[in-house]
Amino acid sequence: GSSSDGAATEGGEAEGSGYRIAMITDSGDITDMSFNQTTYEAAKAFSDANNNGDFQYYKPTEDSDDARIASFENAVTDGYNVIVVPGYLFAKMIAKVAPDYPDVTIIALDCSEFDFKDAGMETLPENVCSFTYQEELAGYMAGYAAVKEGYKKLGFLGGMAVPAVIRYGFGFVQGADAAAVEDGIESDVEVNYVYGGQFYGDDAITAQMDTWYSNGTEVVFACGGGIYTSACEAAVKVDGKVIGVDVDQSGTIESQYNVEGLCVTSAMKGLAATVNTTLTDLFAGDWSKYAGKIENLGIVSGDDPSANYVQLPMDTWTMKNFTVDNYKELVKSMNDGTVKVSSDTEAMPSTSIKVKEFDNIH
Amino acid sequence: MEKTSFFKRPAVQTLLASILCAILGIILGYVILCFMNAEHAAEGMSAILVNFFKYRIASTSTLMKYMGSFLVKAVPVILCAEAILFAYKAGLFNIGVAGQYTVGIIASLYTSLALGWNWFLCVLAAIAAGALWGFLAGLFKAFFNVNEVIAGIMFNWIGLYICNIILGGEKCMNQSKSETYEIRDVNPSGLLPGFMQDVFGGNEYMTIAIPITIILAIVILVVLNKTTFGYELKATGHNKDAAKYSGMNAKRNIILTLVISGAIAGLAAGLYYLTGIEHFKIASSVPGMGFNGIAVAFLGGLHPIGAIIAGLFVEYITLGGQYLNTNYYNPQVADLMISIIIYLCGFVLFFRTILNRPGKVKVNANAEPDNTAKKAEEKEV
Amino acid sequence: MLLLIQYTLIFSAVLILVALGGMFSERSGIINLGLEGIMVFGAMAGAMVMVLLPADASRFTIIVLTLLASAVAGMLSSLLIAVACINFKADQTLIGTALNMLATASATVIIKGFNTARSGGTDFSAKLDYVRGHNAFMFSIGKLQLSWFIVVAAVLLVVAIVFFYKTKLALRIRSCGEHPQAADSVGINVYAMRYIGVLMSGFLGGLGGIIYICAANSTWHFDYGVAGAGFLALAVMIFGQWKPERIAWSAVLFALFRSLSNVYMGIGFLHALPISGTVYNMFPYIVSLIVLAFTSQNSRAPKAEGIPYDKGAR
Amino acid sequence: MEDYVIEMLHITKEFPGIIANDDITLQLKRGEIHALLGENGAGKSTLMSVLFGLYTPEKGVIKKDGKEVKINNPNDATDLGIGMVHQHFMLVDIFSVLDNIILGSEPSKFGFLTKAEARKKVLDLSNKYNLKVDPDAKIEDITVGMQQRVEILKMLYRDNDILIFDEPTAVLTPQEIDELMKIMKDLAAEGKSILFITHKLNEIMEVADRCSILRKGKYIGTVDVANTTKEELSSMMVGRNVKFAVDKTEAQPKDEVLKVENVCVKSKLHSNDSVHNVSFNVRAGEIVCIAGIDGNGQTEFVGALTGLDDIASGKITLCGEDITKKSIRYKNTHGMSHIPEDRHKHGLVLDYTLEENMILQRYFEPAFNKHGIIKKNEMRKYSERLTEAFDVRSGQGAKTIVRSMSGGNQQKAIVAREMDRNHELLIAVQPTRGLDVGAIEYIHKEIVKERDAGKAILLVSLELDEVMNLSDRILVMYEGEIVGEVDPKKTTLQELGLYMSGAKRDDRKEAK
């Protein structure tokens, strides 16, 4: 709303911080059950708690840089000066607007160094910071855990093949491979690998999952927004299992499908936490910590897995053969560098287990 | 020969009726906003209507930049509408515009990204691809009597999947990002030349697509109304048998019409994607542009110039959606408003009859049913 | 293989119902391009009922109420076509297209509102989860998973065939699609018949909508509409030459190929072929184009479809 | 007091811009055949549509058996026992004969059709009135004559006793007309009352008891047919005397213009040829007529000749040039003019304006086209010249949408167009179908003028009067073959009838 902007701006400033937070969605909506939604919820929760709920999201009219820039300028015109943008797609927008709007703070998620380079920005200006995650680590943990837990026939169902999803997937494959090699069961373990081409389930994806599960797949890592529904749909018919992504999805999944133990575990990344801490620091006047930086977040503690930006949920642990202790061990060895995970997104990691790649569903 | 009074002119009446639809649609949109959140409805409505003019305070150059984007984005839907109305005048309902647009995307992006061609050739490729797709549908229609609607629907899907295969390949698509490469980076010569970018706040997407669209609309207008070719096409559209009787080649005309219509649709894709404004992503359903084109064509009263106005209007409201305060409304409300307006366009005929009370030609109860008769209404462009 | 049968059956159910809907509408003289939109409305209402029914609702209640809601919503939305095209002589092509746009847009807005209200402002997605309702429809024979939807579709198909060929009403509806003046001259109310035709398409299209979104899912994102299923049904209808029994087998053919594209990876030898999945996706369309090329020579749409009926100067 | 079953008193019906019926009074006696006569557009069909409930009149009352009634729709009419055979048949093409007859009054149980019952009733009626039909045939497959029987059965099936026939004979063969006349007389004898619209005075003289005449929407008068003459009727109708015999001199045939050799056309319906080995010629300055009962291959032959249909074998020569394989466009531009049988299907683009229709085969000629742009002014001038010369009347002149013109004027427009085009051969197929005597007289005169101007004329007609009056030579076509050639001055209607019914045939050696 344009008419009340003036008042709102003053209201925000009266608050003291002078910061007004807005977010822009990438190609999905804020209800994508993925990073848009997580970011939205985190930013909104923060604003509710610290800024009188003065918060708005902006949805570009289409998936283009032009539209994203339009949303940005729209938000700025509405008086917002802290803009949170989730997704690598925003690199180009940032390259365009950050220099023009030095007073506006931009917090980017998932935009990597390469994305910025691609966009023609070698270094970030002071008003921008970006966070990327080592999803491959979370994927690795999930894959490793699944095989250790005793699953031999695994599946990976990605959403769209975007960098974060690919990292999750390749990590998952590497983890499963490592576990199989350790146990000497390489020949028994198999991973079916496919991208659904979208972040929500539909009949074609469900059908694909049906063929997997009915041909013996035991657990599928459903990696991308709402795409888990297709995996769950097929899983419940044959008592199969799924692995969630981004956040601990066991609650959502199990209550939705009313099947206990349907979700074995989830490969999580700390999107919400990042948003929250960054905003907190910003409001506390600690922006300098972040200014112009790109942080690649992953494992920071070998001892306390829950402090890490990538992890498996320990609160809702259900795995039996692979215990919390086993998990802690794994994290430790990942932290100290004994276990190395490639973050390459170009080619499928070479493995000793069999990885069967399928054509993208859409 | 007496001159028909201004308000009795069909074109004027269509225009008035369309405006009436738009106003009614906006009123209904307001009612919907009230329904969702009465307190902020006025504010919401004004946000949509003021649209990018909100930048008028910020700076003229920003305003002009958004004006530019607005024009750029209206191009494809206007051209799709032209494609549809062109075929419609010739008695063909080219629902295949969606597919022809899709193959236009394939051709323009493939030639630009994978082959590194110059923009001009890329545009030609897009036109050729659309034309080919139209040609195929025309072939099925002319030689196998396959209803053009069903052939169009089939070719839409085939086009979509081919598009997914070709543009999904490594040459065009950045595999790790699931979207096609940036033409600017890969092949700058594949981008359309700019057009008055300075006037439009340095908007890099302002290209010759805009004047081409306008020129094309005028050309279509002239072709349909002034040329022997248009005369033939419309005659075929109204009455195939009479066209045959008078020595016109009906099969050739069917195919030619769909080829041209397809070419325009292909051009629409080329002129949009070659600005570099949008990337292609793997899609699971046919791009909606062709279908929106149907709506715009009718909103514009099936008049080539009307289509421009209608296309701009629809795009304006679409863009307006993003200025709604998302705390009160979701941006999809704008789509709802547009669809209501388009639905109301169905009543244009009715509004026109009201405008036109005396002297209205009635269809006769004894008239033989005649499939070609349905096009009687939009006889006069 | 089992999966192939399963998916073929359920897709056939969708296509048969929606195409039959289109058939009745066109037989009465109204081209119904809005099937897609009708499906969305039907799906939305059915899904909402499934979501809203109390947890202890019996299976029977769920099935009946869901189907009822879908059918009614389909009919209500088809009224948008009927009023515009029959009373106001609007262009049928335009209205159909508009209804499709209207359906997706309003379903998005409505479901968002619905979710927001229901969740107290925490969920504002355009998505509905109806796992429990969906399960109520499922049953299996041996290893074959079936659903009541298939049964309903089969029954309705038989009813439609009998109705179409044996009843007085159908004869009258058909006459209005061919030669409304003739129908009028023997005292048949053309407007009423067309209303009935369109409402039937709403009824069947609405049911088709709920079946479509339940075919393999128990969650639906209404902002994505029904992804062209309505247009596919339209193609099936033309393919079936506006005759119910032919529509039935055309639908099965289409459904078979479509299912094949979805599950071919589970069928060893097909997956082994060096053919991309996308090619399988294209298959139903290519095959039907070829078949159409051979069968369309004498195909004929209802003569008066698309032409608004005007009683003259009355 | 006379015994009137129906009285239409002071009926006025207006259409936008035109008063189709202006204070018309029509009284129908029980058991009479009452003819309604008037030029094209005089308002006959409109008046009948009012009686049948299709239109509501602005003024006037209708009385049935002396009591005032309101007829708002065909149902009301049916309830009053009024039935109508429409000028343009109201039959659903793809339905069977039976379905068409019962439509609207279907016998049914619980909504299900009980056709057996209906079939029996229909067969009884068809036997009783000698209206032979095959109840299971589809309308699109049967002849026009048969379709008419279906229309009559529709009325009888509904037990109507006031029967309206709107131009029933315009589409019938002489034999069928005779049959119909007989049926009408039988029906009248049974006490049914009949309103009969026709442009053919012979028919009125033959069957009608009384005749009411309309002119330009106004009531002129009612006469007892027994006490009147054709001449009187026609002068009442058009307001002047009409000549029935065509004024023409002896033909002066010159060079051969059209030569047809062994033309065969494959049938679309069955395996036999629909046109078989047809050979003849037409010379400049003569009118050659192909006579025959409808459905004996005339339409197919003309189709092959003009290029609308495929020709299987044979040769067609026009002015010495072989045009067998030439396109329609080529024939059009090389001396062939064609007044088509079906003016709505082929002759006109109904949604085009009159002027646009006038240049239908000529729009690409330099006279109307410069660099692909149509010369609108030339088109307008041309159209105005033609419409004036041929007295084509239309509401808004050159800009009138042809759909809104009356059938007679539509036909005149076609005739004007075809006559004015540069041609050596004029093919006129049923050029006067459905037209009033005034218009017929006019068109006949034009055709003779053409002949005298040295054009070759090929006339195809079902109308025996026309055939006898107009032609210089008559070829009779029977089952796709030319079975005889006669000289109209030396033959009789009887002889012609024998040829046409296949009872007689010449063993023509390969003609010249």
Ligand SMILES: Nc1ncnc2c1ncn2[C@@H]1O[C@H](COP(=O)(O)OP(=O)(O)OP(=O)(O)O)[C@@H](O)[C@H]1O
């Ligand atoms: N629905 C209509 N709307 C407007 N004008 C009409 C309509 N129907 C008929 N007319 C006009 O009314 C007049 C009378 O038409 P009508 O059909 O009754 O003539 P008619 O006597 O039956 O002629 P014909 O001998 O050619 O059949 C004509 O001028 C005709 O053009």
Ligand SMILES: Nc1ncnc2c1ncn2[C@@H]1O[C@H](COP(=O)(O)OP(=O)(O)OP(=O)(O)O)[C@@H](O)[C@H]1O
């Ligand atoms: N002003 C008009 N507006 C609309 N329709 C009209 C108008 N005038 C005539 N018509 C219709 O055009 C057709 C031709 O008119 P009319 O009835 O006078 O000719 P007709 O001689 O009966 O036709 P035909 O000889 O072809 O059978 C009819 O259906 C008539 O009702």
Ligand SMILES: [Mg+2]
């Ligand atoms: Mg008449």
Ligand SMILES: [Mg+2]
């Ligand atoms: Mg007539």
